[in-house]
Amino acid sequence: MTLPIPSGTRDVLPDEMRERQGVVTALRDHFATCGYGEVSTPAVEYASVLERAGIGPSEDAARPRFRTIDEHGETLVLRSDMTVPIARLVASRFGDVEPPIRLSYLAHCYRGILPGRGEARELLQAGIELCGAGAPEGTAEALTVLVGALRAVGLDGARVAVGDAALFPELLDAVGVGERERAEILHELATRDHVGLEREIRAATDDATAALLLDVAARRGGPEVLDQLEDPRAREASRGLRQLLERIDDDVRSHLILDLGLTRKLGYYTGAVFEVYAPGQGHAIGGGGRYDDLLGRFGRPLPAVGFALDVDALHTALVGVARGRWRVDPTVIPNGGSAA
Amino acid sequence: MNRYGLRIAVPRGTMLGDALDHLDRVGIDTSEVRSNDRKLLFEDAGIVTMRPSDVATYVEAGAADVGITGKDVLMEQRGRDVVELADLGFGPCRIVLASVAGDPDPAVEALRRLGIMRVATKYTGIAGRFFEETGRQVELVKVNGSVELAPLTGLVDAIVDLTATGTTLRENGLVEREEIAFSTARLIVNPAAHRLKAAAVDELRRALLPAAPGA
Numbered sequence: 177m178t179l180p181i182p183s184g185t186r187d188v189l190p191d192e193m194r195e196r197q198g199v200v201t202a203l204r205d206h207f208a209t210c211g212y213g214e215v216s217t218p219a220v221e222y223a224s225v226l227e228r229a230g231i232g233p234s235e236d237a238a239r240p241r242f243r244t245i246d247e248h249g250e251t252l253v254l255r256s257d258m259t260v261p262i263a264r265l266v267a268s269r270f271g272d273v274e275p276p277i278r279l280s281y282l283a284h285c286y287r288g289i290l291p292g293r294g295e296a297r298e299l300l301q302a303g304i305e306l307c308g309a310g311a312p313e314g315t316a317e318a319l320t321v322l323v324g325a326l327r328a329v330g331l332d333g334a335r336v337a338v339g340d341a342a343l344f345p346e347l348l349d350a351v352g353v354g355e356r357e358r359a360e361i362l363h364e365l366a367t368r369d370h371v372g373l374e375r376e377i378r379a380a381t382d383d384a385t386a387a388l389l390l391d392v393a394a395r396r397g398g399p400e401v402l403d404q405l406e407d408p409r410a411r412e413a414s415r416g417l418r419q420l421l422e423r424i425d426d427d428v429r430s431h432l433i434l435d436l437g438l439t440r441k442l443g444y445y446t447g448a449v450f451e452v453y454a455p456g457q458g459h460a461i462g463g464g465g466r467y468d469d470l471l472g473r474f475g476r477p478l479p480a481v482g483f484a485l486d487v488d489a490l491h492t493a494l495v496g497v498a499r500g501r502w503r504v505d506p507t508v509i510p511n512g513g514s515a516a
Numbered sequence: 517m518n519r520y521g522l523r524i525a526v527p528r529g530t531m532l533g534d535a536l537d538h539l540d541r542v543g544i545d546t547s548e549v550r551s552n553d554r555k556l557l558f559e560d561a562g563i564v565t566m567r568p569s570d571v572a573t574y575v576e577a578g579a580a581d582v583g584i585t586g587k588d589v590l591m592e593q594r595g596r597d598v599v600e601l602a603d604l605g606f607g608p609c610r611i612v613l614a615s616v617a618g619d620p621d622p623a624v625e626a627l628r629r630l631g632i633m634r635v636a637t638k639y640t641g642i643a644g645r646f647f648e649e650t651g652r653q654v655e656l657v658k659v660n661g662s663v664e665l666a667p668l669t670g671l672v673d674a675i676v677d678l679t680a681t682g683t684t685l686r687e688n689g690l691v692e693r694e695e696i697a698f699s700t701a702r703l704i705v706n707p708a709a710h711r712l713k714a715a716a717v718d719e720l721r722r723a724l725l726p727a728a729p730g731a
Contacts, residue, residue, distance in 0.1 A: 290595060293576075337711045368599040371587075371702060396714040433711045453708040458578015459597070460707065 184289040184297030192491075196300075199329050199490050200282060203302045206328040207280035210321045212304045214280045217261040220244075223251040228473045229260045231443050241288035254286035259444070259467065259482055262305045267474035275308020275478055282487075296488070303464065303484035307471060310479040311416060315448045315466055316423040318481045322450065322464070323431045329490055334454040334461070336431055337396075339438025340416050341445040341465065347392060347413040351385050365393060366439050393437035401434050416447060444470045450483055454493035461489035518544045518562035520716045522709070525575055525583030527568035528553075530680075531701055534606040535584045539563070542723035572596045572704065581709035582717065587699040588678060592641045599710045601717070602725050604701040608680070611642055611699065615674040616667050617691040623674035627652060636666035637676040646676070646696045664688040 181187065188196065204214065223243060231239050240253035255261050258281050270277050282302045289295040304321055306314050319336065326334045344365060348358045357380035364372040373393060377386045392410050395401040402418050405411050417434060424432070438449055447466035454461050464483025471478045518524070526535050526549070536546040539561075548558050549565065557564050564580055569592070571585035576596045583598075588611055590600060613635075615623040626633040632653040637643045640656050647654045659666055663677045664684060676696065679685055685692060703724060705717055 335712060368597075368707065370599065370601050371603045372600070394718070396711055433714070435711055451707075451711075453712055455712070456578075458576065458706050458708055 182297060183291070184295055195494075196487060196491050199487055199494070200302065202328045202330075203325055203485070203487075204280075204282065206325050207302075207304055207321070210278075210304075210324070212278040212280035212306075212321070214282065215262070215265065216281070216283065217255070217258070217265055219254055219284065219286070220252045221255055221261060221264070223253045225264055226253060226255070226260050229263065229444060229470060230473060231260075240286070242286050255283075256287050257285050258283050258301060258303060258484065259305060259470070262307075262482075263467075263470050263474045263480075266305075266307050266471060266478070266480075267476035270307075271476060276314070277307040277478075278304070279307070280304045300487040301484040302487050303462075303482060305480060305482035307480040308478040309481065310468070311447050311466060311481075312420040312423050314479065314481045315420050318464065318483060319420075319424060319432070319450070320428050322452070322462075322483050322485075323428045325485065326431070326452070326454075329494065331454050331490065331493055334431070334452060334493070335433050337433045337435045337438055337451040337453065338417070338420075339435045339449050340414070340447060341439050341449050342416060342447050343413050343436060344393070344439065347389065347410060350409040350413060351381060351389070353380050357381075361389075362439070365437060370394070395436040396433060398434065399429070401436065420448060448481070452483075452485065454490075456496060457489065457493050459489065461486050461493055517559070520544075520562070520720045522562060522581040522713060522716050522720060523579075524561075524563050525571045525580035525585075526563050526565050527571055527583075527585050528565050529568055531568060531584070531586065531607040532565070535701065538584075538604060538606070538724055542720065569593075572598055575704050575706050578706045578708055580706070581713060582703060582705045582720065584701055584703060587702050588639070588642070588697065590702060590704070591697060591699070592639050594641060597707055599705040599707055600702055601705050601710075602703040602721055604703055604724060607699075607701040609678050609699050610680075610695050611639060611676065611697045612679055612685075612692045613646075613674055613676055613694040613696060614667075614679075614685050614690045614692050617689050621674075621693055622667070623693065626673040633674060634672040635674050635676055636663050636672040638663060639676055639678075642696065643676040664690055 226240060240256045242254040244252050246252050262279055266277055284298050284300050286298055289297050306318050309317060322336060326332065344362065348361060357376065360376045361373065361380065364376050374390055377389050388407050388410060399421055402414055405414060414436065421429060444467045445465040446468045449465035450463055451460040452462035462483060462485035466481045468479040471480055526532065536549060539546050544561055546561055549561060549563055566574065568585050569589050571583040572589055572593050574580045575583040575598050584604065586607060615621055623633045632655055634655045634657060635643060636657045636659045638660060640658050643656055657666065657672050663675045666672045666675055667690065668688060682692065703721060710717055
């Protein structure tokens with residue numbers, strides 16, 4: 177008899193489990209070596225507590241999708257990420273601890289899925305949160321741990337796209353774009369619709385300013401994409417990324433792809449944002465960023481930064497390009513990018 | 517592989533000719549694609565061909581780096597994680613609400629007297645959002661082809677479908693009642709390729725859009 181399990185979930189049998197365990201062990205060892213202590217939190221939390229994170233729009237991946245009512249009538253949710261539960265944990269259990277606080281986790285998270293896309297309802301995440309270390313030092317440390325983690329599992333060819341969630345909003349303010357147009361422009365940027373982005377930008381400003389904004393939004397590549405910025409407003413808005421790069425060693429820097437148009441769709445990011453890509457994988461295998469306002473909503477205002485890696489995606493990337501030659505070529509390693 | 521080193525998903529059907537013309541113009545030899553309409557994968561040109569509605573699926577998964585497909589496909593499959601890089605301008609068509617010609621409009625009549633109208637479409641996503649945004653109750657009937665037949669047989673009161681010239685609607689005694697969206701071909705890119713192959717992607721975009729501002 178074959179009995180079904182919900183779509184987007186799966187059983188793991190010994191062969192896969194053994195290999196996955198190798199990935200997990202490498203990550204745990206690396207996080208421990210870097211001084212991050214592993215924590216565990218309950219999979220179910222009070223909705224009223226997690227909602228303090230202020231995650232708004234329904235399309236947000238970080239919004240909990242599985243809800244139930246407990247015996248007292250309280251709404252419980254299954255966590256959709258670990259960043260929000262750890263923000264709660266730090267405020268509640270580390271209230272007197274001198275920052276920085278370095279925590280790591282290996283935990284299942286639960287999300288809603290779209291049918292037919294191979295998405296996981298239950299995903300296993302491994303990551304860190306560094307609380308009480310601001311930009312740029314804290315961000316530099318998190319990126320260094322991240323690149324080391326990718327190397328530890330054997331994915332030295334993976335790359336981390338780095339953007340700054342504060343860059344474009346600040347640039348829009350500097351060029352004097354109005355409140356309503358600003359929201360439209362940021363929406364198009366977040367949904368990666370460059371056609372809509374150009375339409376909204378041209379409607380909001382003059383030709384010269386529009387050309388500047390579109391140029392910045394399309395810039396991706398190595399440190400040269402920052403060096404080549406000439407407009408003083410764009411240089412000012414990108415100073416966060418420049419300061420970050422100054423604090424990162426060459427080895428880590430060689431794994432980064434700057435993307436000035438990158439914003440993450442999660443509402444709580446305030447500064448640097450990361451997306452991790454592995455050769456052969458069309459989807460991001462991890463991500464993260466700075467969330468300097470989140471811990472304050474839970475009662476312990478501390479700047480913070482973190483990232484999460486999708487353990488099964490790491491495993492898939494390690495198994496490699498088994499699905500045919502038309503997958504992204506693993507031998508192609510980016511040698512810098514360009515500005516459009 | 518083509519000179520850009522990018523795998524390109526190209527839609528078969530009405531957009532194929534224009535798409536191949538554009539690729540020829542930027543230095544990709546598409547003669548083999550033109551001469552063979554059964555083969556799907558062309559290694560030398562770095563081209564894969566497929567139904568327009570599948571292009572976003574391949575690009576999102578990274579099975580192709582970039583693709584060409586209609587805005588209508590992207591609107592219908594909203595939420596696909598692809599970068600919409602450029603409006604290529606060709607393949608214009610409109611998504612319209614149409615019903616049997618004559619006055620009063622049978623769809624309006626159904627809404628007035630029955631409180632709901634039945635609408636047949638292949639584009640349930642676009643149609644669903646459109647009626648929700650315009651505050652009308654509808655029952656969507658998903659059909660897979662010859663949508664024009666549905667109102668003629670009494671299956672539905674109206675249809676939401678793609679039209680380029682309006683000829684098919686006219687020949688079936690239907691009339692356009694409202695325009696829902698205007699669509700042209702778009703260049704889309706896998707988010708990983710957009711970063712990992714930034715130089716090649718930007719070069720292809722610039723070549724395809726010689727007059728693009730900001731390029």
